[in-house]
Amino acid sequence: MAIIIPETELDESFIRASGPGGQNVNKVSSAVQLRFDVRASPSLPDDVAVRLMRLAGSRLTRDGVIVITADRFRTQERNRADARERLQGLVAAAEVRPVKRKPTRPSKGAKERRLAGKAVRSGVKQGRNKVRGDD
Numbered sequence: 001m002a003i004i005i006p007e008t009e010l011d012e013s014f015i016r017a018s019g020p021g022g023q024n025v026n027k028v029s030s031a032v033q034l035r036f037d038v039r040a041s042p043s044l045p046d047d048v049a050v051r052l053m054r055l056a057g058s059r060l061t062r063d064g065v066i067v068i069t070a071d072r073f074r075t076q077e078r079n080r081a082d083a084r085e086r087l088q089g090l091v092a093a094a095e096v097r098p099v100k101r102k103p104t105r106p107s108k109g110a111k112e113r114r115l116a117g118k119a120v121r122s123g124v125k126q127g128r129n130k131v132r133g134d135d
Contacts, residue, residue, distance in 0.1 A: 002092070002095075003043060003044060003045075003048065003091055003095060004043070005036065005041070005043055005044075005087070005088075005091065006043060009036060009037070009041055009043065010034060010035070010036055010084075010087075011034070011035040011036075011037075012032055012033070012034055012035075012080065012083075013032075013033045013035075014029040014030070014031065014032055014033075014076060015029055015031045015032075015033055015069075015071075016028075016029050016030075016031065017029075017030045017031035017071035017079070018031075018071065028076075029076070030071070030073075030074060030075060030076045030079060031069060031070065031071035031079055032069070032070045032071075032076065032079040032080045032082075032083045033067060033068070033069050033083075034067070034068045034069075034070070034080075034083040034084065034087060035065050035066070035067055036065065036066045036068075036087060037063075037064060037065045038052055038053055038056075038060070038064050038065070038066055039063075039064035040064075044091075047097070048091070048094050048095055049094075051094040051095075052066070052090060052091060052094035055090055055093055055094050056090065066087065066090070068083045068086050068087055069083075070082040070083035070086065
């Protein structure tokens with residue numbers, strides 16, 4: 001089930017980008033700063049929102065807003081699309097429920113093999129000791 005975030009929940013602002021742009025770089029605000037309020041979003045289930053906040057890392061503010069800055073491209077449209085794709089990727093990753101680990105035990109044979117290996121290694125190391133002359 002793919003979660004679709006409506007346009008109304010996204011807040012975009014355009015800022016001046018560093019990087020490619022030539023003489024245009026100082027005149028045009030081509031970088032996009034996309035903001036998405038995870039805590040206030042009605043379109044996200046609670047468990048997905050918690051995982052999304054954990055995945056966001058340093059992109060998450062104290063208020064629970066994810067801020068994605070996109071300035072890879074020269075045009076505003078491509079940067080906008082890039083920011084939205086990155087947000088969608090984060091949401092898609094947060095949708096995946098982690099698989100619960102089932103605790104297991106090593107088998108009896110595995111324990112015996114491990115102990116036999118340790119005994120062999122111990123014998124090798126014992127062989128490196130100085131030979132004592134017990135007369």
